[in-house]
Amino acid sequence: MTEPISTAEPVAPPPHRRTRHRVLSVIGVILVLAALWELYKVVGKALDLTAPVRPDNVTMPHTWDMILELFQPVRRGGNLLILDLLGRSFWTLREALVGFAIGALIGFGLGVLFARSSLAERAFMPYVVASQTVPILAIAPMVVVWGGRLDIPQWLSVSIISAYITFFPVVINTLRGLRSPDPKAMELMRSYASTPREVLWKLQVPSALPYIFTALKISATASVIGALIGELPAGFQTGLGRALLTFSQQFAVQSTKLYATVIVTAAVGILFVGLVTLAERQLVPESRRAGAEPGRAPA
């Protein structure tokens, strides 16, 4: 047989060089943004701008002052801010991770249920959607109070709040992904007299993985937000949410602490999404990842 084979591997630099390339581009973007920030301060001061933002050192502190603030004590005789924030990050990340795991499992379970039974979908989907229109700020205190009565550890209550906003994208995308296989592939499975469970695990779930990972990336950031917000009504002292609240109250006087905390919080979110992306690389072949050139045309 002499049929041509389409070129299999796209020409790409080796992985380590690609990684280095990516790291350099990230650093480059950060430096450019910092430079723009400083440029605005210089130009703004020269032109005496008041809008959109005053370029004074409280509203817009120097970028290096934000970084240096990390290495100042939190209060007189206290730990360095960076150490304090790292400790808090650990707490918040744990709440977020557990919330993410709970939310992802519930989301996946509901997605499977809805894919299996359109009756269940019609019955429960409206409530799933409605759950996301209720402000998390209203839900959070309820969860904390109920959790307290049930003797659930406080951080777990925060995780449940985090799970509450995490599960939604997973339900929607799991459902969509489970329905994504070519109808012909479903017929093929039928012709093998396969059980619904075999169809689920051998055809539907693998087809759904790119969809599910897209949802998990959204959920990863949402779970951090959920944890931060959940910490506030919980009066949770040891997380990043508390630090953000405290430092935002001091903003008018000393803004660098809040900016420094925002940077650390963003890093936590990025770290989390990075972990999900890493897992995606292990489980989904490159050709099937979201945003990749599709390996096959839809039916």
Place this chain on the structure above:
Amino acid sequence: MTVPAVEARDLGKIFGQGDGRVEALREIGLSVAPGEFVSLIGPSGCGKSTLLRLIGDLLAPTSGTLVVNGKPPAQARRDRDYGMVFQKATLLDWRTVQRNVELPLEIMDVAERGERARQMLEMVQLGDFASHYPWQLSGGMQQRVAIARALAFRPSLLLMDEPFGALDEMTRELMQQEVLRIWGETGTTVVFVTHSIPEAVFLSNRVVVMSARPGRISEIIATGLPHPRNEDTREAREYYDKITEVREALRREERR
């Protein structure tokens, strides 16, 4: 007398109800002998694919009786009597070629599936491509993998729905040759849907000519061409005569 592979009597299929009602098939009577190669041909809308899907228990008939290997189609499906090949190869693109062929064997709990899949890939001459992914193969190669997968669990009946419809003419002729060879090696009964007259004549023992609205069988033409069929067959006088005969049968139906 042996049990027919497929036996349809007064078979009818109606889709929808009321104003949306479409009669897809009417009074279909057809008997396919074990080991026979039968093609269904006709204009689009004649219900040839519907008939194939009824045989394969992907649809339920509205009226009439249908027996496959002496059983109701649903039972035949549970007994894994059907291998199916569609116009699209429908390979799972996260599995290698080898693992695609193993898929039905996994579901059917065949122990020596690795070995069996390798044999099937040798049979369709893709032994060297076992560890490739589907998107690395050409359309013709993908379709050969689909055939290997359909035959891996040795079904008694192979149902093919325009399997070469999306291939270019050269590849198509090669594939026809391959299917005949495989059919000769395995002794599987084949029901083959096509809209190509030469393809139907080249492949089949009998060509079932269908007409549209509602779908009916208008004529069944035995080709009577000797086996093995090869490039010489394509140039033989009898081959052209049969093509003409099928074409005229289709024309007659159009004019009616």
